[in-house]
Amino acid sequence: MAEHPEFSVRQLTPAEVQARRKRSIAIALTLGALVILFFVLTIAKLGPQIMERPL
Amino acid sequence: MSSLTNSLPADAQGFNPTASAAGGEVSDFFALLKPRVMVLVIFTALVGMVVSHPNVNPIIAGISLLMIAVGAGASGCLNMWWDADVDALMTRTATRPIPAGRILPNEALAFGMVLSVGSVLILGLASNWLAAGLLAFTIVFYAVVYSMWLKRATAQNIVIGGAAGALPPIVGQAAVTGSVSLDSVILFAIIFIWTPPHFWALALVKSGDYAKAGIPMMPNVAGPDSTRRQIVWYTLLLVPLGMSPVALGFGGWLYAVISGLGGLGMLAGAIQVFRLREGEPERRAAMGLFGFSILYLLLLFAALLAEHGFGLFRAVGV
Structure with a gap:
């Protein structure tokens, strides 16, 4: 079995921590925007028929 | 608060993965x-949509x-991933996120692919x-055909590669009508023929940068004089093409006036570039044409947007 490269743990600098936090918030906002986008798109594509579906 | 980093050496492109x-x-x-490219793409795609008066x-x-804008951005991201090594060598691009070491190449690749x-x-x-197929073609054409192949292989790189930047009006029209008509093909042709004089004007000034990075731009390969001649030829082709929407009936009076005056401006700029070949006047003429070409394209498409999107269309002729 091939050897894995050695990994070491490095402390993040405060600037890197802040950058990571901002990236996480951006990802969360993007995911939220995608949820809204798919919802709005579904309503726009189906229109009033969205309520007329077989139960 | 820690980060897993490995002890592998810098990769083949010269980027340290732990950086x-x-x-x-x-x-x-x-x-x-x-x-900035995305803004241009949004604008030209929007015009491609409104000229077809979609329901x-x-x-x-x-x-x-x-x-369409996100797809264009993604292709730009893949371009930056692939070109990071040459970007690092040119003053205009050395501060981009990858050569500057702020983002890892693999992060950019994953971002662009997603x-x-x-x-x-x-x-x-x-x-x-x-x-969707046309957008996929645009992305592949820009990221693979232009970035990975043409850019470093031929002086015709931006001529052929310009097709990717010219496609958004066609994609826009296809998105709202489900088909492609002559109108959007003409818009494609205008951007396609506009690209060489626009980029070569910049390349005349930045030829040292491109030479340093080993990119075969026209001034480095065919020489500045040949490039100037070609700029004039392409501009001579561009001016009537820019006015063709009037003849085809989807450019009204406003468009006719703007494309006529703008065309004269482009021609004057190209002639200045052809005439002035030394020192500061040469640089000023080239940058003048580069700047004016952006304004020219912007005004052409803005006129079509005003005519078809805001009801200002008044047909030329009877």
Whole structure:
């Protein structure tokens, strides 16, 4: 079995921590925007028929 | 608060994988999308949509436009990933996120791929698969055909590669009508023929940068004089092409005046570039044409937007 490269743990600098936090918030906002986008798109594509579906 | 980093050496492109794995700001990722190019893409795709007077839900049109913009940004991101090594050598591009070490190449690759696939899929679901296919073709053409092949192989790189930048009006029209008509093909042709004089004007000034990076731009390969001649020829082709929407009936009076005056301006700029070949006047003429060419294209498309989007269309002739 091939050897894995050695990994070491490095402390993040405060600037890197802040950058990571901002990236996480951006990802969360993007995911939220995608949820809204798919919802709005579904309503726009189906229109009033969205309520007329077989139960 | 720690980060896993490995002890592997810098990769083949000269980027140290431990350099900045956690340092990329959100703005750096946004910069990877070439936002200024995205604005141009949004604008030209929007014009491609409105000239066809589609009967389409504005929400679907808006989402389609957003996906076209994201797809264009994704191709810009993939371009920056591939070109990071040459970007590092040129003053104009050395501060981009990857050569500057703020974002890792693999991060950019993953970002670009996710956005590419996502934008194509959502455009297909929102509008139709013709538009999605055209967007996918645009991304592949820019990222693979232009960036990976043409850019470093031939002085005709931006001539052929310019097709990718010219496609958004066609994609836009396909997204809202499900088909492609002559109108959007003409808009494609205008941007396509506009690209060489626009980029070569810049390349005349930045030829040292391109030579340093080993990119065969026209001034480095055929020489500045040949480039100037070609700029004039392309401009002579561009001016009547720019006015052709009037003859074809989708450019009205406003467009006729702007394309006529703008065409004269382009021609004057090209002649100045051809005449002035030394020192500061040479640089001023080239940068003048570069700047004016952006204004010219902007005004042409703005005129069509005003005529078809805001009811200002007044047909030329009887």
